[in-house]
Amino acid sequence: MVTVVAQGTFDILHPGHVHYLRDAAAMGDRLVVIVARRANVTHKEPPILPDRQRVAMVDALEMVDVARIGHPEDIFAPIEEIDPDVIALGHDQHHDDDAIAEELDRRGIDCEVRRASARDPEFEGELLSTGRIIDRILEERE
Numbered sequence: 001m002v003t004v005v006a007q008g009t010f011d012i013l014h015p016g017h018v019h020y021l022r023d024a025a026a027m028g029d030r031l032v033v034i035v036a037r038r039a040n041v042t043h044k045e046p047p048i049l050p051d052r053q054r055v056a057m058v059d060a061l062e063m064v065d066v067a068r069i070g071h072p073e074d075i076f077a078p079i080e081e082i083d084p085d086v087i088a089l090g091h092d093q094h095h096d097d098d099a100i101a102e103e104l105d106r107r108g109i110d111c112e113v114r115r116a117s118a119r120d121p122e123f124e125g126e127l128l129s130t131g132r133i134i135d136r137i138l139e140e141r142e
């Protein structure tokens, strides 16, 4: 049984998220998703939707076995608990693959770090970014 972990903010789901999670699920037999806590989303605008709602929406997706909220301080604490075989980073996630691999090693977790692929728009105007969806809402409704 190959367990894969995927992670992200997942604020306002779109087809890019579906693509990422399908890609991650295809790397193994069981997909566990860690949803970032609002307080830890400091590299971009904080999410609009509450933590519990983002977890519930990701958990409802067919390729996801379990979604859970992330740890408040130690991002490796859930990884130690889940003990995955693969961590699937998103194509544009800012994390350093080598630094993650080193920390896994340090904690004695035998786990491969892989990158998922990107998905481009399939038609004119398809929005594959939460930030761009929010921008569009602001433009259209103000």
Ligand SMILES: Cc1cc2nc3c(=O)[nH]c(=O)nc-3n(C[C@H](O)[C@H](O)[C@H](O)COP(=O)(O)O)c2cc1C
Pocket: 007, 008, 009, 010, 034, 035, 036, 037, 038, 040, 041, 069, 070, 071, 072, 074, 075, 076, 077, 078, 079, 087, 089, 090, 093, 094, 095, 100
């Ligand atoms: C291996 C790994 C484990 C993570 N675990 C947590 C966690 O426990 N708690 C949390 O708030 N964020 C955690 N994160 C961070 C977020 O899930 C997410 O990767 C980060 O905020 C970037 O999100 P974005 O791709 O939506 O921009 C983890 C990230 C990685 C790579």
Ligand SMILES: Nc1ncnc2c1ncn2[C@@H]1O[C@H](COP(=O)(O)OP(=O)(O)OP(=O)(O)O)[C@@H](O)[C@H]1O
Pocket: 007, 008, 009, 010, 011, 015, 016, 017, 019, 020, 044, 089, 090, 091, 092, 093, 117, 118, 119, 120, 128, 129, 130, 131, 132
């Ligand atoms: N078009 C896409 N193709 C592949 N993966 C994607 C795509 N869009 C998002 N993802 C992946 O989904 C995960 C969660 O993404 P995130 O929650 O940051 O949403 P986002 O729409 O990329 O956010 P924003 O565009 O507002 O920064 C990340 O790993 C990201 O790489």
